[in-house]
Each structure stands twice: as structure tokens, then as C-alpha cells.
Amino acid sequence: MKRILDAALIYGALAVLALLFVAPVAMMVAGSLKPDERVLVEAGTAAAFVPAELSLQNYIDVFARTEFMRFFFNSLFITGSIVVCGLLVNSLAAYAFARLRWRGRNLCFNLIMALMILPFEAIAVPLFYGISILGLRDTYAAQILPFIANAFSIVLFYTFFIGLPRELEEAARLDGAATLRIFFSIIVPNARPAFASAAILSFLMWWGTYLWPMMVTIGPRVRPLPVAIAAFYTLPPLQWGDILAFGVMMVAPVLLVFLIFQRGFVRGVAASAIKG
Numbered sequence: 001m002k003r004i005l006d007a008a009l010i011y012g013a014l015a016v017l018a019l020l021f022v023a024p025v026a027m028m029v030a031g032s033l034k035p036d037e038r039v040l041v042e043a044g045t046a047a048a049f050v051p052a053e054l055s056l057q058n059y060i061d062v063f064a065r066t067e068f069m070r071f072f073f074n075s076l077f078i079t080g081s082i083v084v085c086g087l088l089v090n091s092l093a094a095y096a097f098a099r100l101r102w103r104g105r106n107l108c109f110n111l112i113m114a115l116m117i118l119p120f121e122a123i124a125v126p127l128f129y130g131i132s133i134l135g136l137r138d139t140y141a142a143q144i145l146p147f148i149a150n151a152f153s154i155v156l157f158y159t160f161f162i163g164l165p166r167e168l169e170e171a172a173r174l175d176g177a178a179t180l181r182i183f184f185s186i187i188v189p190n191a192r193p194a195f196a197s198a199a200i201l202s203f204l205m206w207w208g209t210y211l212w213p214m215m216v217t218i219g220p221r222v223r224p225l226p227v228a229i230a231a232f233y234t235l236p237p238l239q240w241g242d243i244l245a246f247g248v249m250m251v252a253p254v255l256l257v258f259l260i261f262q263r264g265f266v267r268g269v270a271a272s273a274i275k276g
Helices: 002-032 057-065 068-099 105-115 120-133 140-147 151-161 166-174 179-190 192-207 211-216 225-233 240-260 262-275
Strands: none
Touching: 002 240, 057 068, 057 240, 068 105, 068 140, 068 151, 068 179, 068 192, 068 225, 068 240, 105 151, 120 140, 120 211, 140 211, 151 192, 166 179, 179 192, 192 240, 211 225, 225 240
């Protein structure tokens, strides 16, 4: 009986926490489907979660009032480039730390570990100064290049690579395989959980980043969704239904990616932690 009561308390607490996290999203989705004049009227009541009148007018207004597809493409291109290039660069760096022996390896790895506790705000101004000197402001490159190499991803790959058996690589070397051939033919196929975890975490991180794109973008040409929704909020007339519809379309890809790859993500994190 005690075990049942303990389990009931744990699951009850988890259910309450889940509702707290789901409630804002549910309110946003319900508000985006209401006529604009009903959004604020029903805020703070149970009706905020259940639209009495379903309407897609707010979504139509978003496409009519702003270049949503351009902003969506910008976010998709920027985030996708960071994720794809980051997987290659960070995994190769982690493999060099995990398997290769070279002078200064431990010092470099300790510096990378230290970078994990350094907040981005601490380097935003010097980074902005460097981007301005290079003439890269208001470009895709300014939003992609500084974030391809990521300390957390390198450590994540490293903890997975050091747990892989060396016998596989030694057998490949006896067959005459070079280091890069071993990495792409043996390490990568056996490290799929780590690649899945790093890809999902990078996508979730950079899809919603706001500070840096706001600093380096000037016009709407390369503006991603987080900066676009902030500008849309100031666009008269202020219509909360339209803003909520914009937010739903911005959040939907993140939720979709996480729901599709949730099982692989959990397995990847668990496998990396165990091997680390």
C-alpha cells in the first residue's frame, strides 16, 4: 500500500507539472482560433482554453500583414545549417579529443569545458564587434558561423566516443583504413544516438534564439522568426489573435520535431550518459 501511495504522489506531482507546462501552449493555440475581440475578454478564465467560435482568420491575417514564409525560411535555413555543420565539426573535434594523442590535448579540452559555463551575453558585444569589422552584419553568415562549433555538443560526442570499443578501430587500421575512413565508416554508424541527441538539442536551442539575431539583423531579408514576432508585436493595429497565431506557427515545428524524435532523443541522452 505504501508503494502504491508513493507512486500515486509521484505521478500526481508529475501531472501537475505537466499541466503547468502545457497550459500556456494550450491557451496560445485556443486564442489563435478565436475572433480577436474574444482573446482578452476570456483571458484568465476557463474559456481561455476552449474556443467557443473556431476561426482561421488570425492565421490568414498573419500571412496578409507580414512576410511569414520568408521569416520561416530564414529560421529553417539558419537553424538547419547550424545543426548540419555542427554535427560534422563537433563530432570530428570530439573524436580528436577522444582517440588522437597530440600536444596540448588536455589543455584544449579543459578550455572547451570551461566555455560551457560562459554565458553568451558575456561575449555578445566582442562577437558583434568582430562581425561588424568583417562586414557580415545583416547576413546569414553572421547568424550561422559563430555557432557551428559548440562546447556542449563536443562534450556530448566525447562522452559517447570514449565508451566505444577500440577493437573496432584497431581492426579497421589493420585493414589499412585511415583515420577519416574509420570515423565515417565505423564511429558514425555506432554513434547514432549521440548524433540524434546533438541534432535535436541544437535545433531546439537555435530555433528560438533572439538576442544575437536582433543584434546583427537590420531589415527583414535575413530576419528569423523570433525577431520577426517581436517586430510583428509592434505592428499596428495590435491584434492579440494574430500574435498568438504567429506564435503557434513558430512553436509548431519545435513541438513536431521533439514529438517525432522524442524516443530517440531520450535513448541518445541516456546512452551518452551511461557511456560517459
